[in-house]
Amino acid sequence: MQPADNGSRADRPDLSAFEGVDFSEAEHRNIIIIGSGPAGFTAALYAARANLEPLLFQGPEAGGQLVTTTDVENYPGFPDGVLGPDMMLKFEAQAKRFGADVRYGTVTTVDFSQRPFRLMVDGTKPFLADAVIISTGASARYLGLENEKRLLGHGVSACATCDGAFFRDQKLALVGGGDTAMEESLFLTRFATDVYVIHRRDSLRASKIMQARAKANQKIHFIWDTVVEDVLGEKEVEGVVLRNLKTGETSTLDVGGFFVAIGHKPNTGIFKGWLDMDELGYIRTRPDSTYTNIAGVFASGDAQDHVYRQAVTAAGTGCMAAIDAERWLAENPPAEAPETVEAASRARPGNSTGS
Numbered sequence: 001m002q003p004a005d006n007g008s009r010a011d012r013p014d015l016s017a018f019e020g021v022d023f024s025e026a027e028h029r030n031i032i033i034i035g036s037g038p039a040g041f042t043a044a045l046y047a048a049r050a051n052l053e054p055l056l057f058q059g060p061e062a063g064g065q066l067v068t069t070t071d072v073e074n075y076p077g078f079p080d081g082v083l084g085p086d087m088m089l090k091f092e093a094q095a096k097r098f099g100a101d102v103r104y105g106t107v108t109t110v111d112f113s114q115r116p117f118r119l120m121v122d123g124t125k126p127f128l129a130d131a132v133i134i135s136t137g138a139s140a141r142y143l144g145l146e147n148e149k150r151l152l153g154h155g156v157s158a159c160a161t162c163d164g165a166f167f168r169d170q171k172l173a174l175v176g177g178g179d180t181a182m183e184e185s186l187f188l189t190r191f192a193t194d195v196y197v198i199h200r201r202d203s204l205r206a207s208k209i210m211q212a213r214a215k216a217n218q219k220i221h222f223i224w225d226t227v228v229e230d231v232l233g234e235k236e237v238e239g240v241v242l243r244n245l246k247t248g249e250t251s252t253l254d255v256g257g258f259f260v261a262i263g264h265k266p267n268t269g270i271f272k273g274w275l276d277m278d279e280l281g282y283i284r285t286r287p288d289s290t291y292t293n294i295a296g297v298f299a300s301g302d303a304q305d306h307v308y309r310q311a312v313t314a315a316g317t318g319c320m321a322a323i324d325a326e327r328w329l330a331e332n333p334p335a336e337a338p339e340t341v342e343a344a345s346r347a348r349p350g351n352s353t354g355s
């Protein structure tokens, strides 16, 4: 069977993982949710309360990005703040309370050419789903330093909006040179006394307007041609070790926090060739909805949002995805025999093709 062709996808999906796999005995679910961050668990909660008995695969990072942080102070409903991992346990418990089936496992291949959709979990376990909700998030890029990882959530952060307020009246370092780095450094000046932007080159990638704004801010200081070699501190960040790439000279900068703003990578590789994405790999959804270009496949959370990237917005779109999926399933009940997605889209008037 050929994948549905939307004409704008260069890569063709590799379906060799499905060769010789017998799907006749595969578990068949109304909805499979891929990912266990705020988007996935919220989608599971809503789908479970709609009696759709969703199955959710947690993936490589159970609980999602928030398990890598400490205090979350901007999620509504927690006036005293909450630890990221604790919050995600609550998300999970709430979804399970209504019957969501939450399992360990990573979806490794998908076949969106026919309904029911075919999914392979951990490379060997086949599943069928009448609708799929993607909530695979995006991973912040880090420098890859050992102490950067050790001090994550203890002064190291990849999210100024999330963590900036913890650094009132402190000196901060930020690494990066694009628009996001400029936005984040400007945001940090609301709290910090000084923000040192460390950049490996002698000019920025950021747009002229963002550069101008950052350069005009008295609290922002640029350190050019320089890389961060280490992050210092026992329990909290106390400084960073810098190396000038032109002179080879190393120095220490005393700061109370270290922000990494070198980009995010959406976890959408397995959907390449099926779903429309932007140049960075974020899934494109139809405006004001979670519909993708494949009818019956919905996308929520950071996997489709490179703008807001917050737990509350991820949860919001997780809710939207479950409601979209529920309504779409009501209009497009499963066929008795497998049918192509294109045929399914044509067959029933009034259905949503998502294109």
Ligand SMILES: Cc1cc2nc3c(=O)[nH]c(=O)nc-3n(C[C@H](O)[C@H](O)[C@H](O)COP(=O)(O)OP(=O)(O)OC[C@H]3O[C@@H](n4cnc5c(N)ncnc54)[C@H](O)[C@@H]3O)c2cc1C
Residues within 6 Å of the ligand: 034, 035, 036, 037, 038, 039, 040, 057, 058, 059, 060, 061, 062, 063, 064, 065, 066, 068, 069, 071, 072, 073, 074, 075, 105, 106, 107, 108, 135, 136, 137, 138, 139, 140, 153, 157, 158, 159, 162, 163, 267, 270, 300, 301, 302, 303, 309, 310, 311, 312, 314
């Ligand atoms: C250090 C840090 C601190 C932050 N602090 C805050 C904060 O204070 N407040 C705030 O609102 N936001 C904060 N954020 C942002 C917030 O964490 C994200 O916006 C939010 O987690 C996105 O939710 P999501 O459900 O879209 O994806 P994620 O949380 O990224 O979850 C993605 C999920 O998908 C799973 N997955 C990926 N691939 C597969 C696969 N193939 N099969 C199965 N599962 C898969 C992963 O295992 C994971 O469970 C912070 C982010 C970081 C990095």
